[in-house]
Amino acid sequence: MKKLLLTLLIPLAAACASHSEKPAYLDPSRPLEERVNDALPRMTLEEKVAMTHAQSKFSSPGVPRLGIPEIWHTDGPHGIRPEVLWDEWDQAGWTNDSCTAFPALINLAATWDRELSRLYGNCIGAEARYRKKDILLGPGINMGRTPLNGRTFEYMGEDPFLAGELVVPYVQGVQSNGVAACVKHFAVNNQEVRRTATSSNVDDRTLYEIYLPAFRKAVQEGGAWAIMGSYNLYNGQFNCHNKKLLCDILKGEWGFDGVVVSDWGGCRDDDEAIANGLDIEMGTWTNGLRGAASDSYSNYHLARPYLERLQDGRATEEVLNDKVRRILRTVFRTSMSGGDNFGRFTPPEHFEAARRIAADGIVLLKNDGVLPLRPQEGAKILVVGENAYKMMVVGGGSSNLKTKYEVIPLDALREVFDGKAEVVWERGYVGDTTTDYNKVITGQDLSESRSAEQLLADAVAAARDAEYVLYIGGLNKSRNQDNEGTDRSDIVLPYGQDALIEALADVAEKLVVVNISGSPVAMPWASRVGAIVQAWYGGSESGHALADVLTGAVNPSGKLPFTMPLALADGPLKTERQYPGVQEEGKQWWQEYYDEGVFIGYRWYDTEGIAVQYPFGHGLSYTSFELAGASVKRSGKQWKVSATLTNTGSVAGAEVVQLYISDTEASVARPAKELKGFEKVFLQPGEKRRVQFTVGLDDLSWFDASSHKWVAEPGEFHALLGTSSADIRADIPFRYEK
Ligand code: BGC
Numbered sequence: 009m010k011k012l013l014l015t016l017l018i019p020l021a022a023a024c025a026s027h028s029e030k031p032a033y034l035d036p037s038r039p040l041e042e043r044v045n046d047a048l049p050r051m052t053l054e055e056k057v058a059m060t061h062a063q064s065k066f067s068s069p070g071v072p073r074l075g076i077p078e079i080w081h082t083d084g085p086h087g088i089r090p091e092v093l094w095d096e097w098d099q100a101g102w103t104n105d106s107c108t109a110f111p112a113l114i115n116l117a118a119t120w121d122r123e124l125s126r127l128y129g130n131c132i133g134a135e136a137r138y139r140k141k142d143i144l145l146g147p148g149i150n151m152g153r154t155p156l157n158g159r160t161f162e163y164m165g166e167d168p169f170l171a172g173e174l175v176v177p178y179v180q181g182v183q184s185n186g187v188a189a190c191v192k193h194f195a196v197n198n199q200e201v202r203r204t205a206t207s208s209n210v211d212d213r214t215l216y217e218i219y220l221p222a223f224r225k226a227v228q229e230g231g232a233w234a235i236m237g238s239y240n241l242y243n244g245q246f247n248c249h250n251k252k253l254l255c256d257i258l259k260g261e262w263g264f265d266g267v268v269v270s271d272w273g274g275c276r277d278d279d280e281a282i283a284n285g286l287d288i289e290m291g292t293w294t295n296g297l298r299g300a301a302s303d304s305y306s307n308y309h310l311a312r313p314y315l316e317r318l319q320d321g322r323a324t325e326e327v328l329n330d331k332v333r334r335i336l337r338t339v340f341r342t343s344m345s346g347g348d349n350f351g352r353f354t355p356p357e358h359f360e361a362a363r364r365i366a367a368d369g370i371v372l373l374k375n376d377g378v379l380p381l382r383p384q385e386g387a388k389i390l391v392v393g394e395n396a397y398k399m400m401v402v403g404g405g406s407s408n409l410k411t412k413y414e415v416i417p418l419d420a421l422r423e424v425f426d427g428k429a430e431v432v433w434e435r436g437y438v439g440d441t442t443t444d445y446n447k448v449i450t451g452q453d454l455s456e457s458r459s460a461e462q463l464l465a466d467a468v469a470a471a472r473d474a475e476y477v478l479y480i481g482g483l484n485k486s487r488n489q490d491n492e493g494t495d496r497s498d499i500v501l502p503y504g505q506d507a508l509i510e511a512l513a514d515v516a517e518k519l520v521v522v523n524i525s526g527s528p529v530a531m532p533w534a535s536r537v538g539a540i541v542q543a544w545y546g547g548s549e550s551g552h553a554l555a556d557v558l559t560g561a562v563n564p565s566g567k568l569p570f571t572m573p574l575a576l577a578d579g580p581l582k583t584e585r586q587y588p589g590v591q592e593e594g595k596q597w598w599q600e601y602y603d604e605g606v607f608i609g610y611r612w613y614d615t616e617g618i619a620v621q622y623p624f625g626h627g628l629s630y631t632s633f634e635l636a637g638a639s640v641k642r643s644g645k646q647w648k649v650s651a652t653l654t655n656t657g658s659v660a661g662a663e664v665v666q667l668y669i670s671d672t673e674a675s676v677a678r679p680a681k682e683l684k685g686f687e688k689v690f691l692q693p694g695e696k697r698r699v700q701f702t703v704g705l706d707d708l709s710w711f712d713a714s715s716h717k718w719v720a721e722p723g724e725f726h727a728l729l730g731t732s733s734a735d736i737r738a739d740i741p742f743r744y745e746k
Contacts, residue, residue, distance in 0.1 A: 026113075033336075034075065036346025044336045048329060050074055056325075056332045057315050061289040061308040064094045065272075068288050070339065079140075079335070081269070083406045085146020085162060086547060087111050088353075089134045090410040091450060095304070098447045099410060106359040107135055108548055109401040111366040113147055115544035116478055117164035117569035118369035119175055120664045121688050125174045125423065128365055129181020129189070136187040137351025142342040143234050144187045144268065144404070145746045148516045149175050149222040152570045153198040153608050154581055155499050156219055159488040161526020162407055165569025166609030166624065168218055169683045170349045172225035179230030186345045188338055190269055191226045193238030195253055196602075201495045201588040203275070206598040208240035212713035213676075214605045230410045233266040233341055236254035236302040237286065239274045241597055245284075248274040252584035254285030267334040272406075278313040282323050286310070287331040299630075305706035317462075327406050354412050359549055366553030368662075372628040378518045378538030380630060381561030383429040383475050391418055392436040392467045392512060393481035393505075395524040399450040400545045403442070404485035405492020409613070410448045411548050417480050418523075420551030424559055431719035432474070434467040437503040440486035440673045452559055460504060468511050470573030477516035478558070480536075481505050483525035490545070495588070499576045509533045524555065528572045531621050542568065560630055565662035565688065567627035567732070571609050574621050580604035580612040611679035623734035625666050625683070631657030631693065632730065635665065638738030640727050647742055650700040655691035662690040666730055671708065672741075673723030678710060681728055703727065708744055722746050 032038045033047035051071060052611055058069045063078070066089075070078040083089040087107040090099040099105075108131065110116075116128055118233050136144045148159065152166035164171035175191065182189040194717045196208035199440035210219065226232045235258060237248035247253060248270040258264045272291025275281050281289060289310040306312045317323035352358070372379070383389055396418045422431045441454040458466070471477045481501065483489040488496055500506065501523075513519055513536040520539040523529055532538060541564075546553045554561035573579055581587040581604065589600035607615060638651035653665055667685035671678045685701035709718040722745050730736035 011604065014157075018473065033340075034344075036340070036344065039491060040337060040340055043340050044333050047074065047076065047244075047336050048332060048360065050657055051332065053318060053325070054315065056328055057311065057318070059335045059535050060287060060310040060314065060328070060331050061305060062291065063305055065092050065096060065291070068290065076336070076339055079143060079288070079339060080141045081143045081145060081190070082136060085113055085148055086407050087146070087409040087411065087452050088139050088141060089406070089408070092446075099559060101447070102252045106354070106410050108354050108362055109409045109414065110362045110370060111547045111550070112161045112407070112526055112545040113164055114161045114569060115369040115546055116365055117170060117628065118180075118371055118542075118544065119370060119567040119688075120170065120567050120569075120686055122173060122177050122356065124365050124368060126177035126181040126392060127361050129178035130184060131361045133182035133185035133187045134352045135181070135354070135358065135694045136182070137183035137185040137349060138353035139351070141187060143190050143338065144182055145190045145236060146192060147175055147178050148192050149226065150193060150197050151219055151222075151608065154572070154587055155528040155573065155576065155579065156495040156497070158200040158489070158491045158493065158495045159405070159569070161404070162492075163630075164222070166571065167683050168221040169570070170569060170686070171222035173686070175222055175226045176229065176230040179226055179232045184234060185351060186342050186347065186349055187728070188233035188342055190234035190236050191223060191232045191272060192236035192284070193228065194223055194235050194247065194258065195238060196242050196249070197238030197240050199495055199588060200493050203493070204239040206589045207244050208600055208602065210602040211605065212716070213711045214602050216711035217606050217607060220257070221615045227258070227264050227596065233338055234269055235264065236269050236271055237268065237274055239271050246274070246276045246280070248716050249280035249284035249286045251284040255419065259285055265334065265337065275309050278309045281309040282314055282327060283407050284316065287334045326375045332511050362547045363549035363553050363556070366544070367556045367562040368549055369528060369544060369566045370553065370557045370564055370565040371542040371568055371626070373540040373542050373572070373622050373626065374534065374537075374555070375539045375628055376474075378520055379541075379558060379721070381476060381558050381667045383425065386429065386484070386595045387475035388430045388432060388473060389421065389425060389476045389478060391421060391431060391478045392448045392471070392508070393479050394435055394437060394439045394479035395482050396433060396478070397452075398437070398440070398484060399452055400485060400550065401547060402450050404447050406449060407492070410443045414477055414548050415551035416556045417551040421478070421558070432470060434470045435515045436463055436467040436479075436481070436508050437505060438463065440484045442486060452539040464504075464508055464511060468507065468515055471512050471516045474516065476518045476520065477512055478520050479509055479512060480522045480524065482523040482529065483527070485545070490689065496527070497530055499573065500527050506532055510536065513537055520558070528570055530575060531572070534621060536654060542566070542741075560659075563630045563659055563661035564627065565629060565664070566665050567625050568622055569619050569624070571613055571624045571645040573613070573624040574619060578613070578618050578620070580607050603630070606679060609680065614680040614733060625664070625732035626731070626734065627664070629663065631659045631661040632654055633663040635729060635731065635737040638729050638740055640740045640742045642742065645705055647703040647727070648700055649685070649703055649729065649740070650698055651729050652696050652698050653689050653691065654696035655693050660690070660692045662688050663731060664688045665699045666732065667703075668730070668736070669707055670726040670728060671710075671721070671723070672726060674698040674710065674721055676710060682735065705744075720744060
């Protein structure tokens with residue numbers, strides 16, 4: 009009895025003390041490291057180990073005895089995931105968690121607009137804060153190595169500079185809300201096929217020039233507080249505990265002081281998890297977890313096995329302390345950061361932001377003057393295609409969302425032409441009829457009784473007397489399309505859509521094709537249609553955003569964040585060794601070799617001189633721009649590259665001036681050009697503005713693996729200024745001499 013009383017009294021005394029003289033760790037006004045140093049010695053070994061692994065599907069423990077809160081993680085990256093059951097992926101059925109669905113990250117990337125990226129981060133961070141989430145699992149910035157990657161829609165395109173420039177303000181925006189952005193998936197995780205069983209074997213030059221720069225910027229310029237390790241292996245070791253990626257590069261070379269979180273189920277080994285830089289293990293499918301036994305989480309690699317190793321001396325407390333310091337930093341930066349920001353959830357401004365981002369990322373690929381839509385009074389506008397109707401927020405994997413509402417394109421078009429023109433819909437084809445994902449349901453009925461032939465015939469018949477035919481099709485988020493866990497097998501449009509578009513082209517005078525997808529598709533009918541619009545999964549306001557662009561309420565200014573090839577076979581991945589990987593004698597995991605080196609995306613097509621459907625950076629406007637008076641001026645070891653952009657058309661609009669650098673005297677094979685600067689400039693008709701870029705030695709350099717250094721070689725370079733990677737308006741040579 010006496011003993012029991014005593015144990016009850018000690019914590020009580022500690023709690024009382026904490027009220028009278030506030031310990032440093034509880035005081036948000038004290039410097040971060042002081043708080044960490046104050047909290048750490050107060051913790052027992054068991055409390056420390058507990059913090060390094062999950063306690064539920066999306067949370068990891070705090071220190072209840074000390075009043076240090078649990079960490080709540082959430083997907084990401086397009087909105088706040090609905091609450092899920094404690095041990096399950098399925099949504100829990102709460103009624104207060106329907107979020108604002110923001111556009112997919114590929115849509116954001118297509119805006120080429122740093123300020124919109126900050127706005128996106130700010131809004132989604134505020135939603136996370138309101139929902140009491142501490143780590144937002146996003147953004148994703150893996151490079152578009154193959155157009156087949158099922159998660160292309162969740163990433164920011166094929167260029168490390170573009171992704172790097174956009175990830176920085178996103179991270180800062182999220183974190184300004186006291187929510188950690190968890191940048192994912194680190195690293196060289198560029199396909200979904202066998203994503204947990206394939207080793208990406210990449211040389212250092214390729215790694216540093218293509219696959220790491222956006223992550224480095226997120227950490228060093230964006231100040232990211234969290235990084236998620238990826239499922240795959242890199243050079244033979246799993247990435248959630250890959251020594252080179254996590255210890256040497258991320259925490260060593262880049263000085264990352266935040267927390268490394270495993271992907272869900274990405275941690276695979278006790279000793280490596282302890283030694284190689286993983287801080288929080290999440291989602292592991294160890295014994296019992298699938299059956300949700302009450303102590304499942306104690307089977308995690310960083311749970312009981314870790315404690316045992318600490319107790320018998322196989323693991324050191326020093327390494328554990330480093331992990332716990334990082335976790336404490338995360339808590340102090342987020343839930344214990346003080347202040348009065350409690351976030352905001354689904355206010356009208358967030359939907360407005362979503363609409364603006366979605367619209368500004370829509371890319372006008374081609375226009376023979378058919379757009380913007382100007383129907384005659386009472387005319388018929390025929391809309392054909394499943395994507396005009398199908399809700400797209402639900403589905404796709406972990407980015408699946410439960411949103412407050414989603415405006416479909418058909419409804420938005422009906423709204424805008426109400427009383428002016430008749431908007432009629434024909435489905436044209438059946439694609440994906442599912443309307444639920446992880447128990448989130450859209451409530452739509454997508455069942456269809458007509459045959460494929462009948463659907464096509466009905467669409468063609470309806471097209472005959474329509475003034476405009478708007479085809480709204482593309483991909484969706486079902487398996488083997490834009491979907492986590494699977495890749496596509498080709499870039500050809502599914503469900504017979506090419507034939508349908510051709511048939512419509514036979515009868516329609518004004519045919520507009522809107523391709524809604526998150527990744528490149530082939531467009532063999534491109535020359536037969538009047539206009540082509542690339543739209544994306546635009547979130548809650550996707551329909552409005554599309555209607556804004558089609559009607560000209562918003563002048564399109566999006567630019568492709570990836571190349572739209574003519575055919576898959578034109579791309580750089582030619583062998584199974586390159587993609588999707590091979591099995592080798594004596595090796596447990598699939599092996600994949602990045603033999604194409606730095607030549608992915610436009611770096612490949614431009615260097616090889618291979619024609620594409622639409623180049624990286626391409627996107628038209630309803631106005632026209634002139635880029636003139638380009639010059640390069642040297643000042644020390646920098647060059648000022650500038651030119652004047654003029655809006656020569658009759659409506660206001662924005663153009664993205666792009667600067668590419670070409671190294672013509674390199675001692676190694678370098679891409680024909682590489683993006684090193686861009687600026688989105690909004691101009692009234694007749695208005696002009698001088699755009700200036702500063703080029704430094706970093707922009708001239710390539711990564712020399714043998715010396716492990718970036719090298720700028722003296723010689724001739726070219727500054728290429730243009731409005732896409734193919735539309736270069738000025739080519740100015742300049743020299744760099746040591
Ligand atoms: C995905 C991550 C996601 C996590 C949690 C994983 O399957 O790869 O991107 O954040 O699940 O849902």
